[in-house]
Amino acid sequence: MDELPIGRRVAYWRGRRKLSQQVFADRLGKSKSWVDKVERGVRRLDKFSVLYEIAYILEVDVQLLLGKDPERRADALNCIDQVEVQEIRAALERYDSMSAYFDAAPYPPPLVDMRKAVNHAWLTYQYGRYGMLTRALPKLLRDAQAADAGHDGDHSREAAHLLGQVYQIASSVLRKLGECDLAWLAADRSMAVAQRADDPLLAGIATTRVCNAMVAMGRPRPALELNLTIANRLAPGGGNDTDPGRLSVYGLLLLQGAMAAARLGDSATVDDLINGAHEAALLLGSDQNHYWTSFGPTNVELHRAAAAVELGDGGRAVEVHQQRIAEPAFNTLLPERRAHHLLDLARGFAQIGDVANAGEMLLRGDRLAPSEIRCRPIAHEVMSDVLRRTRGAPPSLIAELAEHMGVGV
Template sequence: MDELPIGRRVAYWRGQRKMSQQVFADRIGRSKSWVDKVERGDRRLDKFSMLYQIAVVLQIDVAMLLDRDLERGSTALGSYEQRELDDLRQALERSAPAAAIGRAPATPLHELAQSVNHAWLTYQYARYGVLVRGLPGLLRDSRAADAYHRGDAGRQAASLHGQVLQIASSALRKFGESELARLAADRAIGSALRAEDELLAAIATSRMANALLAMGRARPAFEANMVMAQRLAPADPGAADPARLSVYGSLLLQAAMAAARLGDNEGVRELFRLADEAARVLGGDRNEYWTSFGPTNVELHRAAAAVELGEGRQAVAIHENQIDHRALAALLPERRAHHLLDLARGYLLVGETGHAGEALVEADRVAPWEIRGRPIAHELMADILRRTKGAAPALVTDLATQMGARV
């Protein structure tokens, strides 16, 4: 990660806000010397909590500090570079806690927790360039904390490290790095067990299952989700804790996606019946354990499962008639853009190429990083261009150019 441009950006925006180094330092709780070193590129700036704090003080989006695409235009990989992905891979390969035994953590647990919270938000806002650049440092910090602390602090540290591994797993799966995603999720399960957090372990298992599904292993993915769902199934859903109900419902949705990949229509229907029941009891869309589970997400997965079953018309009908679009607009960008990708696939299944292009353009408007940095989105764009008769609409052509596709 090239730190000098980040420091220059901090200096630029500080100047735009007419703040002296001392005033800026006071507002972020650091020394003037610290600010000077950051702006000269002599000090690393890769902690999520500090990046977000600086962005708040400077009144800018954090992406303006880190996403170099804002300056140079999009690349084929979207918002990150292969070198940065390699850095994440290396950090993950060294993420076993045993590698950090004996090292006192440099980051206090409360600050680490704040950084993990920001990393989750960065993922759910689909800011993948920011995420890839910050995750290696967060993996190192959380690994050190996990290896060092004991007792209650040790369980908290294990939970935080497990969450970072889950974020890495989800991001890597989106980048097409399924085997690395599986490795990260597997380690996240171990961390969750050390944290003695059954729900965290269940979600980590589901992320491992998602990686298996991406690798074409639908049967073990289905079984892994079902084992955990059955373990968490409430005897009385009405009396269940919202977090447990959310994790349980999320497992059902992921199992339904695996069942759809297996062509099990009856199994898909039954799983959505159970998920519907859990969502109704929950009463609305929530984000317990970062699952985004609720009635709206159930419908988004129902549409996605229809696409997997080859039922494009049904997927489009679900989008048009069953999804509460106000509730959809209230979801975080990653979920909304992901759904629009599924909708574009549904339109292609029924030969409506123009609508597929419109859905992809809308997805890019919601979350550019979800479209420009994901292999599946590039494949979808190529398919749209191949099927378009004559010249593609201007907005589709513009997006294809920005994605690096041949028009």
């Protein structure tokens, strides 16, 4: 879009928002004729105040109207491009709840529709369909924010709960795709909203999203400390119940703490936290999906292998996979979890110099959830390593996957 005149960009984003010229003009407080002249380039847009108002109504960053968005990547079908990043950023930067403090939204989205949309978004994430999810996120964020701002009374907590979940979904997928600053922002928003939702377990899961983003941004120590602080407060027993939701959230906090400790090279803390999570998983009995955690005995072993990779012990990660993870239980996990583990195994095999099996794990992961392999920066690093250390020409399937990933052979 860089070569388009600014009026054409306005028309493009107006079309994306499904606004007629008349509706757009009404929201701007202008005439339809004024909008038409701007879009045809007859009238210049030379006032920043007007540009920012247009950007606000179109729910995009003003830089997009000025033609600053980069070209779409070749892998945009499965991943995310900068146009979508900017749309998500614009949605995250809205403050509907503050606006509603002064002027309540007249028609908030019905909560029954929001519940369906949020559940669908979670499943889209857990099936590893990241491109589909990132294209839906801007609207989902705006709708959830509007619902949170517009519902009161008995419905306010549920609206806040749904918004908190949407922020968590956004944080999770943005972190995977390498947009760590936005992942942290979305996770931080989720923690604040969870307090209004008055759900300690939602706040616990929000903590793991914040800590994941912190680790990705190179701050594992505060991430470890925060995970442990909240895990201790939510630990089953004493004054706390031992229902499946609490066990799942508590266990995941310990697992994410273990991953932060692994990044610090603290193997003793890693073992302690994973063993604690294992005890919680045994109480739970099986792999379940309370609070969208996918927590259970098998997921604990997946994290045991992942932590070994972070510690640089690829041989241990392969051993965990071969000796501690039962294939039937593994195959019942959702695609994102399995493909993520196969990517960890690829890293483990690469660490011990077995690039053939590293490549095979990438292929298996790609068959399960292509976005987990084709879109994640860490997967690109593994593929580059496999190609660099393969003697002669790489196998045809590896070369084909590398081409899809945009990694040079």
